[in-house]
Amino acid sequence: MPTPPRLEVQDLARTFEGREVVAGVSLTVAPGQVTCLLGPSGCGKSTTLRIVAGVDRQSGGRVLVDGTCVSDDAMHLPPEQRGIGLMFQDFALFPHLSVGDNVAFGLDGGLRRHRERVAELLERVDLGGFIDAFPHQLSGGEQQRVALVRALAPRPAIMLMDEPFSGLDNRLRDDIRDRTLALLKEENTAVLLVTHEPDEAMRMADEIALMRAGRIVQRGAPYHVYNNPKDRAAAAFFSDINIVHGEVHGALTDTPFGQFLTPGMKDGTRVEIVIRPQHLRIDFDRQGRGPNPTASDGVAARGVVERARFMGRESLVEFRMDHDATILKATVPAVFLPKPGTPLWLTLRRDRCFVFPA
Template identity: 40%
Template sequence: MHASKSPVERKLAVEEHLDSSFSTTDVLSISDLHCKYEKTPVVQSASFTLHPGEIGCLLGPSGCGKTTILRTIAGFQNIDQGEIKVDGKLIASPTLSQPPETRNVGMVFQDYALFPHLSVLDNVLFGLNKKDKNTESKALEMLDIVQLKELANRFPHELSGGQQQRIALARALAPSPKLILLDEPFSNLDTELRRSLSLEVREILKAQNTSAILVTHDQEEAFTVADKIGIMMKGKIQQWGTPYDLYHEPANRQIASFIGKGCLIPAKIESSHGVSSELGLASSPHPLLHSVGEEVDLLVRPEDIVFASDSPLHAKVTQKHFLGASCFYDLELPSKQRVSTLLSSHLNFEVGDRVGIRFSADHIITFSKETA
């Protein structure tokens, strides 16, 4: 009989197996990227990596530089500083720019960019090697993956917007690229279709173990599709992390305000785990990174404000947005400070009502006061 392995030995064996089963090379590596149009900086000091099978997202308002980064990866835009590597190979630097067709990168455009005079099948065939005898079967396989094989002989104008988007994805996946780039791919679709298609696209990419970068200004879309998100503002990536990290551990007050409709209210550090504000005393399970007595700003998200009819604290309803199962309320505290809350629509308050509320947060997030 062989002696059974200790827990440490079993852990080492598992880690060794994982190391041998998965590539350690990042599919995408961007280091200290700078870009400018004429003399105007558009992207500054952007750095992030994408692991095999990961879906990343660049999220931010229009004009923040996210599409420019996508264009540099695709090869449509030169860079002024830094490096871009795909699968460990340098594809772009200030002195090197590989042609787009040699980068092993696929792209799905905002307007789908399908050829109107070609059938669905021929659109997917377009990016494949015509000398390969299996091109048609490969294209049909891609159409089957996006569940549109039965429409192979139709033309793009005969398809819905969602179907055209899936055809564009099938065409991008057909050559088996290392990386797929998605430039605002759902922006032309209605809300319900955008939500369902974003889930479908994630499932397809995960089933193919294909890495991807999505560019969007829609937070819900980013959180639905991506494993990692980079928040971009004014040409800089403010934070790169999981949706959970961005929401519960924002790196700065700009991200805190941008993600999740949060607001910041004045507060004071009372102890290593306690902070007081107009909403009352709140306790943090983790030590607060401020000195006792320090004046700070407390992040308050809609889910942190709960209805409490017996609370001594009342807020005035200033706006109401009916969402079906819930209502989103903007509230004014006695100090005129504004906060928001999301409550069951059964409560059904009206603008002008005074509502008893209580602060109830699992994560206490504070920021030092900004100085002029």
């Protein structure tokens, strides 16, 4: 018989005052797996997390831990009986307790009985010398690490994390994320993480569940969700996008950048060719010579530079296209700052384009 997932959510629903906030959410999380609920504010991801934690109750559906139901229409275990750890934006450390006492707070017998376990956890996040310090003596990043090991101290089967890094300075965030991920993997903890930041989800998750209006609209490995978005909104959530408009004729769509295959779409269907700025290329070999209809990468289209900005690792160049005056954005590695009014030819990476009905 196959081993059940550590956490399973089945057809979860939650209604507030007649409004469906969570609708038919289902997912599983295995031991050692990080699943990220990703989506904009108000999409239902934090409500889903609260239901799994047991601090809110669903209107329908079930929550199972290691194959055992902990909440359905008939019963609802309180949070402390679910074997679940919680970590939120607010570190919620007790200011009157030492770091060691904070970490041992949820352990039977406290720090006196579990000092070795507490010291080991603090050592693993480079805070071994702070067991007798107090929270006000620590930096924000150090307090975050204390909150993490406090949640891990009872060895929870599941860790729920709601925007846990949003209060940190940008310079600290990547380091704390990496430390957190390493420790959670070492403990083989099943993690359900809520965030509205695509970069955080891509960095931490084994699986992303993209939410919109209370539903999971796409679920899969970060690479798959990023490179195979379900629709235009899913593509746009992860990065800026450019849109080139066209119309289907004979399973092909004509655009200023050449023809795109659009099988299965009826003639006359308006479509949007979606492309990310890093996949719009400036054709330096073609400058001054005009488009080449036989080029393997398709026909080039000309645009005039509107503005260019250096972003640190790359340059962002905005073009007003000759064919319809729309603005397209391209990113170029390093420093490339052409003057406004400069005409340049552009090509698309067709293998990185997405075609959706308009």
